[in-house]
Structure formats: C-alpha cells, structure tokens
Amino acid sequence: MFYFFSKLLAFLIRPSVWVMLLLLLAIWKYQRNGRKYLVAAFSIFMILGNNALLQLTLRWWEPLPVELTKSYSQAVVLGGYLSENTLRKNALPEFGERAERLTHALALYQEGKVKNLIFSGGSGGILHEQIAEATVVKSFVQQLGYPISDFIFEDEAINTHENATKSVAFIDKDEPVVLITSAWHMYRSIACFNKEGIEVIPYPVDYMQSLSPLYPTDYFLPKPAVLWHWEILIKEWVGLLIYKMKGYI
Numbered sequence: 036m037f038y039f040f041s042k043l044l045a046f047l048i049r050p051s052v053w054v055m056l057l058l059l060l061a062i063w064k065y066q067r068n069g070r071k072y073l074v075a076a077f078s079i080f081m082i083l084g085n086n087a088l089l090q091l092t093l094r095w096w097e098p099l100p101v102e103l104t105k106s107y108s109q110a111v112v113l114g115g116y117l118s119e120n121t122l123r124k125n126a127l128p129e130f131g132e133r134a135e136r137l138t139h140a141l142a143l144y145q146e147g148k149v150k151n152l153i154f155s156g157g158s159g160g161i162l163h164e165q166i167a168e169a170t171v172v173k174s175f176v177q178q179l180g181y182p183i184s185d186f187i188f189e190d191e192a193i194n195t196h197e198n199a200t201k202s203v204a205f206i207d208k209d210e211p212v213v214l215i216t217s218a219w220h221m222y223r224s225i226a227c228f229n230k231e232g233i234e235v236i237p238y239p240v241d242y243m244q245s246l247s248p249l250y251p252t253d254y255f256l257p258k259p260a261v262l263w264h265w266e267i268l269i270k271e272w273v274g275l276l277i278y279k280m281k282g283y284i
Contacts, residue, residue, distance in 0.1 A: 048266075048269055048270060048273055049266045049269075049270075050079055050083045050262050050265050050266060050269070051262050051263075051266065053076075053079055054076045054079055054080055054262075057072045057073070057075050057076035057079070058072070058073070058076050060072040061073040061076065080257055080262070081257050083257075083261065083262055083265045084257025084258050084259065084261050084262055085253070085254070085255075085257055085261065086249070086253040086258055086261050087249050087253045087254045089261050089264055089265060090244055090245060090249060090253075092268065093219070093242075093243050093244035093264075093268075094244055096219060096222075096268065097218035097219055097221075097239065097242055097243065097244055098218060098221050098222075098237060098239050099239075100239065100242075101236070101237060101238050101239065103143065103148045103149075103213065103236070103238070105148075106147055106148055106149070106150065107148065107149050107150070107210070107211065107212065107213050107236065108149070108150050108151060108207060108210060108212075109149065109150070109151045109152075109153060109205075109206060109207060109212045109213070110140060110143060110144075110149040110151070110152050110153065110212060110213035110214070110215055110238070111153045111155060111198070111202050111206070111212055111213070111214050111215065111228075111235075112136055112137065112140040112152055112153065112154050112155065112215045112216075113136060113155055113156070113195070113198050113214075113215065113216040113220070113224060114136075114154070114155060114156020114157075114168040114169065114192070114198070115131075115133045115136065115156065115168075115217075116130060116131060116133035116134045116135070116136045116137045117129065117130060117131060117156075117168050117171055117172070118130065118131040128171060128174075128175045132241070133217055133241050134241075135217075135240040135241040136215055136216060136217065136240055136241060137172065139215060139238070139240045140152055140154075140215050141176070141179075141181070143213070143215075143238070144181075144185070148213075149213055150185065151185050151186065151187065152185065152186045152187070153186075153187045153189060153202055153205050153206070153212075154168075154169045154172050154173075154186065154187070154188050154189065155169065155189040155192050155198045155201065155202045156168030156169045156172070156189070156190070156192060156198075157169065157189075157190050157191045157192050157193045157197075158190075158193070167190035167191070168190070169188040169189055169190035170188065170190050172188065173186070173188045187205045189201050189202050189205065195220070195223055195224055195227050195274070195278075196227055196278065196283040198224070198227065199224075199227040199228045199230065199231045199233070200231060202228075203231045203232075203233060206233055208232060208233060208234075210234075211234040211235060211236050212228075212233060212234070212235055212236070213235070213236045213238050214228060214235040214236065214237055214238060215238045215240060216239070216240070216241075217239070217240060217241035217242075217243075218239035218240065218241060218242045218243070218244075219241075219242075219243055219267060219268060219271055220271060221237050221239045222275070223271060223274055223275050223278060223284065225237055226275075226278070226283075226284035227278070227283060227284055229284075230283060230284050243264050243267065243268075
C-alpha cells in the first residue's frame with residue numbers, strides 16, 4: 036500500500052501537474068478568479084522552468100564526483116536504469132536515462148576497482164506484470180560474457196529503503212561497500228544504508244547538472260524540459276522527508 040501511495044504522491048507533486056491543474060481551474064473559473072489561477076500557473080512555469088536556477092540548485096545538491104583510489108570487495112548498484120519496456124517478459128534490454136548506474140558499475144569491475152557487484156532491483160509494476168530488473172540484468176551481463184559468480188542479483192527491492200534492507204544480507208559489514216546510484220539520489224541512498232549499519236563509499240553517477248556554460252537566455256527564458264528535472268528533485272526531497280517520518284533514515 037505504501038508503494039502505491041508513494042507513486043500517487045510522486046505524480047501529484049510534479050510541477051507540470053500543478054501548471055496543468057491551475058490552467059484547468061483558470062478555464063473553469065474564468066468568470067471568477069480565473070486570472071489568479073492563470074498568473075499562478077505562469078509564475079510556476081517561469082520560476083521552475085528557469086535553467087539558471089536549476090543549475091545553481093543542482094550544484095548545491097549533487098555531490099562531487101568520486102575517484103576510487105583503491106580496490107573494494109563489494110559495490111551495490113541501485114536499479115532504475117532500465118526502461119519499462121525492458122521489464123516486460125521476453126523483451127530485449129532497453130536502457131533508460133539512468134543507464135550510467137549500470138555502465139559505471141561494470142566499468143569499475145572491469146578496471147578491478149570492485150571485485151563483486153550486487154545489483155538491487157525488483158519489479159515496480161503496479162498496473163501490469165513486470166519481470167524483476169535484477170533478473171533482466173543477470174541475463175544481459177551473461178550475454179556480455181561477465182562471470183556471474185562475481186555478481187549477486189537482489190530481485191525483490193522496489194524502493195530505496197528496500198534496496199538497503201534486502202541487500203544487507205549479501206554485504207560484508209567488516210569493510211565499506213561502494214554505493215553506486217544517481218548523484219541527485221545519493222543522499223537518501225546513503226542514509227538508508229547507514230540506517231542498516233552499512234558503511235558506504237558514495238560513487239555518484241548520472242548527474243543532472245550541466246558542465247556547459249549558461250547562456251543569457253537561461254536566466255529569463257523558461258524551458259519545458261527543465262520542469263522534468265525539478266520534478267525529480269522535488270520527488271527526492273519529499274522522499275527524504277517521508278523516509279525520515281517513517282524511520283527509514
């Protein structure tokens with residue numbers, strides 16, 4: 036039930052949903068207070084569509100990149116990097132925007148920076164059946180010729196809290212474990228694993244912040260695509276608050 040409501044909340048806190056609802060209210064209440072709703076929708080779009088504000092926030096929120104200077108025994112790779120099409124049965128792997136979680140993990144293994152990988156990711160399907168993400172990854176890395184004996188596939192976790200609670204059985208707590216996830220998702224992930232008594236070495240990937248210089252238009256011309264990045268950030272901040280309230284962190 037918590038998982039269902041978390042998905043519903045994730046939809047409701049999207050800035051694009053706020054703008055849409057305010058525009059609908061502006062049409063519905065056109066004769067009375069319609070202008071106020073229209074101004075509110077326009078203001079949200081102007082503020083949260085501002086790329087300069089987004090980049091400033093991301094530079095504050097996302098941790099700096101990390102270079103591993105020695106080899107570690109284990110690394111945990113959080114899921115979320117495969118598209119929903121991939122998670123359907125009998126589908127070939129298709130990667131989503133979070134693919135760097137997987138590619139960087141395999142690169143670290145290939146370089147000898149980590150000796151064993153723990154892939155954590157179950158099925159997040161609500162309305163239709165999906166195959167567990169870790170199961171898809173297992174088949175994929177076998178096709179690439181990687182030795183399965185060095186990998187563990189945890190296929191039950193459906194959120195960050197369960198990534199930690201269901202991976203702990205495979206982790207040696209006598210030494211720190213490398214934690215691989217998106218940079219914007221790292222703080223909540225660290226907190227969840229620390230809650231389980233696991234010391235982690237953060238290895239952030241999949242940065243949303245851009246290294247390109249800002250253009251003059253980034254300061255005053257809103258971009259619809261920027262709203263999507265704000266949705267991810269707001270969802271993460273709300274997730275941190277809820278996890279704190281539930282005692283997950």
